Amino acid sequence: MSTTYRASSDSKPARPPHAVVGSQISQDEVIFGAAFDRKVVRRFAEFVKPYKKTVGLALIAVLVFTAAQLSIPLVIKYAIDEALISKVGGQNLLMLSVTIFGAVIVINYAANYLQDRLVGLTGERVIFDLRRAMYAHLQNVALTFMDKTEVGRMMSRLQGDVNSLQEFLENTITAFGDLVLLFGIIIIMLTLNFELGLLTLSVVPTLFFVRILWLPKAKVAFRRARETNSITNGALAEGIHSVRTVQGMNRENVNLDLYSDKSNGNLEAHLRSAKFAQVMVPIVDTLSGAAMAIVVVIGGALVLDRTLDVGVMVAFLFYVQRFFDPIRSLTAQYSIMQRAMASGQRIFEVLDVPLDITDKVNALDPKRIEGEIEFRSVTFGYYQHQPVIKNLSLKVNPGETVALVGPTGSGKTSITSLLNRFYDVWDGEILIDGIDVRDYSKGALGQHVSMVLQDPFLFTGSILENIRYRTRSASREDIEKAAEVVGAHDFISALPFGYDTILEQQGHNLSMGQRQLLSFARALVANAKVLILDEATANIDSYTERQIQIALENLLQGRTGIVIAHRLATVRNADRIVVLQEGQIIETGTHQTLIMKDGLYAKLYELNYASFDDLPMNIISQSLTTPVRS
Numbered sequence: 001m002s003t004t005y006r007a008s009s010d011s012k013p014a015r016p017p018h019a020v021v022g023s024q025i026s027q028d029e030v031i032f033g034a035a036f037d038r039k040v041v042r043r044f045a046e047f048v049k050p051y052k053k054t055v056g057l058a059l060i061a062v063l064v065f066t067a068a069q070l071s072i073p074l075v076i077k078y079a080i081d082e083a084l085i086s087k088v089g090g091q092n093l094l095m096l097s098v099t100i101f102g103a104v105i106v107i108n109y110a111a112n113y114l115q116d117r118l119v120g121l122t123g124e125r126v127i128f129d130l131r132r133a134m135y136a137h138l139q140n141v142a143l144t145f146m147d148k149t150e151v152g153r154m155m156s157r158l159q160g161d162v163n164s165l166q167e168f169l170e171n172t173i174t175a176f177g178d179l180v181l182l183f184g185i186i187i188i189m190l191t192l193n194f195e196l197g198l199l200t201l202s203v204v205p206t207l208f209f210v211r212i213l214w215l216p217k218a219k220v221a222f223r224r225a226r227e228t229n230s231i232t233n234g235a236l237a238e239g240i241h242s243v244r245t246v247q248g249m250n251r252e253n254v255n256l257d258l259y260s261d262k263s264n265g266n267l268e269a270h271l272r273s274a275k276f277a278q279v280m281v282p283i284v285d286t287l288s289g290a291a292m293a294i295v296v297v298i299g300g301a302l303v304l305d306r307t308l309d310v311g312v313m314v315a316f317l318f319y320v321q322r323f324f325d326p327i328r329s330l331t332a333q334y335s336i337m338q339r340a341m342a343s344g345q346r347i348f349e350v351l352d353v354p355l356d357i358t359d360k361v362n363a364l365d366p367k368r369i370e371g372e373i374e375f376r377s378v379t380f381g382y383y384q385h386q387p388v389i390k391n392l393s394l395k396v397n398p399g400e401t402v403a404l405v406g407p408t409g410s411g412k413t414s415i416t417s418l419l420n421r422f423y424d425v426w427d428g429e430i431l432i433d434g435i436d437v438r439d440y441s442k443g444a445l446g447q448h449v450s451m452v453l454q455d456p457f458l459f460t461g462s463i464l465e466n467i468r469y470r471t472r473s474a475s476r477e478d479i480e481k482a483a484e485v486v487g488a489h490d491f492i493s494a495l496p497f498g499y500d501t502i503l504e505q506q507g508h509n510l511s512m513g514q515r516q517l518l519s520f521a522r523a524l525v526a527n528a529k530v531l532i533l534d535e536a537t538a539n540i541d542s543y544t545e546r547q548i549q550i551a552l553e554n555l556l557q558g559r560t561g562i563v564i565a566h567r568l569a570t571v572r573n574a575d576r577i578v579v580l581q582e583g584q585i586i587e588t589g590t591h592q593t594l595i596m597k598d599g600l601y602a603k604l605y606e607l608n609y610a611s612f613d614d615l616p617m618n619i620i621s622q623s624l625t626t627p628v629r630s
Helices: 019-026 038-085 090-140 151-192 194-201 204-241 243-248 252-304 310-351 412-419 442-448 463-467 476-485 489-493 512-526 542-556 591-597 600-606 617-624
Strands: 373-380 389-396 401-405 427-432 449-452 530-534 560-564 576-581 584-589
Touching (some): 038 151, 038 310, 090 151, 090 310, 151 194, 194 252, 204 243, 204 252, 243 252, 252 310, 373 412, 389 412, 389 584, 401 412, 412 427, 412 560, 442 449, 463 476, 476 489, 476 512, 512 542, 530 542, 576 591, 576 600, 584 591, 584 600, 591 600
Antiparallel strands (some): 373 427
8 A cells, every 4th residue: 555656847836735724823812703693503412412501501501590580679669668668467468578588599599509519510521622622633643743843833723712612602692591580671661661771771773873983993903912921921921941052052131132022912912902991881880870870860750659669669670780791791702702703613613624634434453563664765854846855765674783874864864753653654555564564553553663862852750650650550579671772761760759759840850861761661661662763872972972882772672673873882782874966866785885885975974973964064965975785
């Protein structure tokens, strides 16, 4: 099975996979989306569906709470008109009114508590499921997507955008109650006294007119405030992550001035948005006061004319006081919904990234392999029409150690990435024990092919947990034995808490050489048949390199090894050395045979260069005209 690579005659390069998604992530995030996006809501509803019973109970609680809110003024009206003003059975009616009022208050509290409890639980569970789905998906997407994605923005999606959807879910249920309350107040006021109800509601058109004038400018101000927030937070995160470089280059004062400029812009934007936010508060309060004045003046006159009961007028005052609360709440819902729609688009955009590297049906998952590796006419690149590896063929026998050397960009790391199937080849095949890697499950490749990278990543936790990170069933005895084999046991034992010593972020409380030895121990505990060492000695000193060499010899015993290195000392004892240039093999052989061939490798050795990257370009160019010699 192979994927054919065809070079197009069209000079315009084809868009690489996920170019749209990658470019969108690299651009400024959208702050506000459409007020309502059916696709986002439909997708989000899929995550809410498992909790539909809880949501249903929450809605019932909202309705009961709203009904209690609407009934309180009616109970007060009844107490005034029937118990206080009427002289027939007033004492009994008053006691009845107090009892009903107490019952309504209890129902109001219970429904409000139940509503908040159910909505909160549902929101947390839905967001947990959504965040878990995103994390699981990102663990399996092809590296072609991750290569184009900024980690900071992806973290923003996992945290901030997911929280926006949680806020949307919780406030949507609340908004349902606000709508019911708003229309309930209107209906009750019109029912109690139609004329007074119409006069009281006459202030509402003024509010809508003001909002029509206010909303466009306010949206611009709010959007600018959030944009400057994003810019300022980005500058802050960059300054924290790059603090070593900043201090090393004495850029503290310069960076502080740059950050101050961004902070001042953020402050001005927030002051302007606060001004617009504060405009509506006195307007709403004024209209609320005007409505209450209408009730007092007009209602009072009607009471004096004995055409309106006092209890009705008091009930109107309570309803007017509550009338503008749901309006304020629903106004806030609009912005929350806009942010949620934009966040939902970004979240589901990530969840929709296709998994290019997937297992076949009935993919192979062997318990053990021999470790024979073969590359057959492999062509591959990260951008179409720009191959990094060109028609490369190479066979590695079981138990053999092959070193890949060559200048930067010659395709060494790409070869190992293809073997792990981080990417799929454009053309040709990569075989393990004669079987295409695409026929194995990803789990099988992860079990039988292990990598040690140039900059080993150590996780926050104990040394013990880091060594058995890949093989969680490994015992403490297995871990200590692996550490002894690679030469890490002595320095671990000398630490205050030995194997239980907690590592700082990325293991920065250890030296680079110590971190590398821990990564070797981790690979040894994993017991993979194929071991890839990618520049494992690039960032260490000569003394530590000698320790690493001993560890490498122990690590590679009985395993098929592919060692990527620039330094000659690392590859001199390899069974075979393959010299790469521009994705092609130009020389292959042992150290001694390559010296005798007087090619690129020999020139590197004779001129006493420590690395292929140190070679002058004229020597590298001359080597390209030399045919491959085995």
